[in-house]
Amino acid sequence: MTVEPTISGHRPARIGPGRFILVVGPSGAGKDTLLGLARSACADNGDIVFARRVVTREASSFEDNLQVSHAAFRQALMRDEFVLHWEAHGHCYGLPRAIDGDVRAGRTVVANVSRTVVEATRRVYANVTVISVTAPPEVLAERLAMRARGSDGQLADRLGRVVATAADVTITNVGRIEDHAHKLVEVIGGVSHIEGWRPR
16 A cells, blocks of 8 residues: 655745645544534535545545545646645545635645645645544444445444544544534634533
8 A cells, every 4th residue: 555645746944824724544543424514514615615625536425535546646736736746555645725815815724634744744834733543443433334435445444544643733533523523613713602512
């Protein structure tokens, strides 16, 4: 398995002044669920952008990605259409180049990325915040088994993958999902509260 991150293009200075929020964590941690709730909570804030990933895997109820074939992904790479791309579990992932324009315009961009790209991203963007979403191993295993998405590959491979990540914020996603979504929104900085949700 190749998990080599790539930052596209030659960039002599780090990109700002906007923020780049990286949401990372193991498969089954619930990143997409939290991001979906945060996206809804921040829907009225035009200064917050939730990046839609380009992935060589079908879209599903768990992730609203833009599905492309491996051939189309390679062609997009040749056209330099991604600011960031990586490969994991047999699939290719990319973030569209429009992200740079949003960050330069002072917006906050939020993206679900591989833990392997964190350090490379910090070298390119001026204001990077890393949010690690995690859960105990038994919870991860149960969630992945329930998800049973054919394109996920081997369950053991996903559970056994260990990537060291220096996170700025860690969310242990066990218990009330609303509380954790509230925390994510607070870090993103989009709203001061989510209507009807109050952390304990």
